[in-house]
Amino acid sequence: MPMLEDPSVKYDAFPPIHLPNRQWPSKVLKKAPRWLSTDLRDGNQSLPDPMTFEEKKAYFHKLVDIGYKEIEVAFPSASQVDFDFTRYAVENAPEDVTIQVLSQCREELIRRTVESLKGAHSATVHLYLATSDCFRNVVFGLSQEESKQVAVKMTKLVRELTKNDPSQSATNWHYEFSPETFSDTNPDYVLEVCEAVKAAWEPSVENPIIFNLPATVEMSTPNVYADQIEYFATHISEREKVCISLHPHNDRGCAVAASELGQLAGADRIEGCLFGNGERTGNVDLVTLGLNLYSQGISPKIDFLDLNSIIDIVERCNKIRVPERAPYGGSLVVCAFSGSHQDAIKKGFNNYSNQLAESGNKNVKWKLPYLPIDPTDIGRTYEAIIRINSQSGKGGSAWVILKNMGLDLPRPLQVDYSKAVQAQAEEKGLELTNAELCVLFEKTYYVGSETPYAYELVDYSVTSAKAGVRSISVDLRIEGQAKTIAGAGNGPISAFSNAVEKDLGISIDVKHYHEHSLGEDSNSKAATYIGAVLKDGLTVWGVGIHEDVSQASFLSLISILNNLHYKK
Ligand SMILES: CC(=O)SCCNC(=O)CCNC(=O)[C@H](O)C(C)(C)COP(=O)(O)OP(=O)(O)OC[C@H]1O[C@@H](n2cnc3c(N)ncnc32)[C@H](O)[C@@H]1OP(=O)(O)O
Numbered sequence: 001m002p003m004l005e006d007p008s009v010k011y012d013a014f015p016p017i018h019l020p021n022r023q024w025p026s027k028v029l030k031k032a033p034r035w036l037s038t039d040l041r042d043g044n045q046s047l048p049d050p051m052t053f054e055e056k057k058a059y060f061h062k063l064v065d066i067g068y069k070e071i072e073v074a075f076p077s078a079s080q081v082d083f084d085f086t087r088y089a090v091e092n093a094p095e096d097v098t099i100q101v102l103s104q105c106r107e108e109l110i111r112r113t114v115e116s117l118k119g120a121h122s123a124t125v126h127l128y129l130a131t132s133d134c135f136r137n138v139v140f141g142l143s144q145e146e147s148k149q150v151a152v153k154m155t156k157l158v159r160e161l162t163k164n165d166p167s168q169s170a171t172n173w174h175y176e177f178s179p180e181t182f183s184d185t186n187p188d189y190v191l192e193v194c195e196a197v198k199a200a201w202e203p204s205v206e207n208p209i210i211f212n213l214p215a216t217v218e219m220s221t222p223n224v225y226a227d228q229i230e231y232f233a234t235h236i237s238e239r240e241k242v243c244i245s246l247h248p249h250n251d252r253g254c255a256v257a258a259s260e261l262g263q264l265a266g267a268d269r270i271e272g273c274l275f276g277n278g279e280r281t282g283n284v285d286l287v288t289l290g291l292n293l294y295s296q297g298i299s300p301k302i303d304f305l306d307l308n309s310i311i312d313i314v315e316r317c318n319k320i321r322v323p324e325r326a327p328y329g330g331s332l333v334v335c336a337f338s339g340s341h342q343d344a345i346k347k348g349f350n351n352y353s354n355q356l357a358e359s360g361n362k363n364v365k366w367k368l369p370y371l372p373i374d375p376t377d378i379g380r381t382y383e384a385i386i387r388i389n390s391q392s393g394k395g396g397s398a399w400v401i402l403k404n405m406g407l408d409l410p411r412p413l414q415v416d417y418s419k420a421v422q423a424q425a426e427e428k429g430l431e432l433t434n435a436e437l438c439v440l441f442e443k444t445y446y447v448g449s450e451t452p453y454a455y456e457l458v459d460y461s462v463t464s465a466k467a468g469v470r471s472i473s474v475d476l477r478i479e480g481q482a483k484t485i486a487g488a489g490n491g492p493i494s495a496f497s498n499a500v501e502k503d504l505g506i507s508i509d510v511k512h513y514h515e516h517s518l519g520e521d522s523n524s525k526a527a528t529y530i531g532a533v534l535k536d537g538l539t540v541w542g543v544g545i546h547e548d549v550s551q552a553s554f555l556s557l558i559s560i561l562n563n564l565h566y567k568k
């Protein structure tokens with residue numbers, strides 16, 4: 001069967017809500033919301049292989065360590081593991097962490113759920129019930145009034161078993177109610193149910209009731225969801241006794257946008273999972289939301305510095321890989337292969353470090369091409385940022401050589417080296433590793449090998465017999481044979497070139513000379529780069545590294561001789 005030519009015979013467009021005075025489009029996010037991690041509940045229930053007790057434990061402690069203060073740990077009435085894990089969380093949670101658990105609106109399940117929370121410092125009982133026409137009619141066969149009555153009755157039961165029970169007074173009890181699926185429910189009916197639930201729970205300003213407004217299935221554009229949230233937030237009574245929570249799923253790929261617009265529209269709290277695990281396409285990704293805030297200068301109050309260790313836990317316990325392109329965390333998102341990106345990033349880093357140096361290392365605004373946040377803020381190192389394949393340019397390979405060998409190649413040498421890199425990348429057809437690039441550099445410029453190359457520098461002496469003239473005598477080994485050459489010039493390099501031309505018959509016209517020190521202490525070495533023009537107009541490069549700067553430049557000339565020897 002082909003796809004439908006006219007899908008409207010099967011699918012209706014989602015009806016927008018009438019909200020001509022909407023305020024959210026002019027608002028700006030200014031602070032982090034309350035976060036609720038539902039990794040161990042919604043995330044876990046959607047896994048092919050749910051987490052083991054040990055995996056839940058490791059995940060839970062990671063969530064606590066990085067700063068989540070509200071964690072939905074289980075559906076305790078679902079299984080013994082869930083019940084036992086809730087007990088573990090209750091007994092091991094720090095006092096400032098609230099343990100949340102979920103239950104259907106069924107008495108026996110609620111009793112078991114509350115039992116699992118006995119002795120918690122702070123706990124949230126979370127009930128959900130179908131309110132949308134589709135869910136009520138198809139799944140439950142309940143009328144609107146019947147659904148509302150169930151919600152009220154079960155809320156009263158939770159109240160009786162928790163905050164009204166004197167034997168439970170050691171716990172700070174909270175209550176969350178989710179009309180499912182909020183985003184597909186008539187907004188006035190949602191309000192009617194939530195008003196009735198609120199009256200049954202009787203929240204206070206200090207301990208508000210949480211109304212979680214899930215996009216159980218994401219069905220509309222995020223602006224429509226934001227309108228729905230603003231409508232709820234501006235029509236619910238005693239707003240100060242209500243915490244509005246969002247629970248967006250990602251069926252249309254817009255959960256992050258829906259959460260952000262929903263916060264502009266009045267939401268106080270967001271429920272989601274690290275890297276967007278959860279039913280079908282997942283819950284909203286808490287990492288993206290947190291780091292989106294961070295990139296706008298707002299602390300998410302969650303510590304993502306060691307993002308790699310978070311990824312390790314997520315991948316190990318979910319048994320699902322974090323995709324390479326996942327915002328912030330994906331292995332490919334803080335790196336660039338393409339030449340123009342690498343060039344811009346390299347220049348950006350230079351500019352940034354200059355600004356840091358000028359300002360004494362403080363308060364420099366991050367403005368780097370292609371990198372929305374500083375990778376080091378999430379524990380990423382430079383190695384990951386620039387990676388080399390056949391799409392790369394000179395800037396990228398020069399960056400790798402700088403970061404791995406400390407060699408700051410002059411621009412024309414970058415061009416020269418990138419030709420060798422390009423040839424190697426095309427031949428290999430795959431990415432070149434940093435180690436491969438360093439070896440290629442050494443081979444291209446005949447430096448750093450254990451086995452001797454054709455030309456070796458054995459010794460030299462420079463004398464200055466009359467003003468402005470330097471004489472040089474150089475002991476070489478050429479393919480194992482000792483040879484001494486001599487020449488003169490107005491400096492040591494020109495004297496060396498003169499000796500090479502006179503005694504070896506090789507004309508080297510030095511056109512480029514660059515040097516810098518390697519390292520900062522007094523034992524540091526010098527790196528010199530010499531570009532010489534041959535008779536046919538071609539430029540050949542040599543690289544020399546030595547403690548003594550003169551010897552480093554002679555080694556550069558030897559590097560040129562080797563270059564000519566092997567490439568002729
Ligand atoms: C949107 C969400 O993510 S909601 C959370 C979903 N998570 C889970 O379901 C994971 C844990 N669930 C479970 O382990 C099981 O479903 C249990 C233990 C809760 C219940 O198991 P069972 O009693 O066998 O019921 P089952 O799994 O078939 O659930 C369907 C029944 O629950 C009812 N139900 C579903 N949601 C609710 C609700 N919120 N309140 C009351 N009843 C509900 C359905 O109407 C159906 O009842 P029926 O059998 O009378 O038609």
Ligand SMILES: CC(C)C(=O)C(=O)O
Nearest residue numbers: 128178180214216247
């Ligand atoms: C229980 C509710 C909040 C839920 O998971 C959903 O609607 O997706």
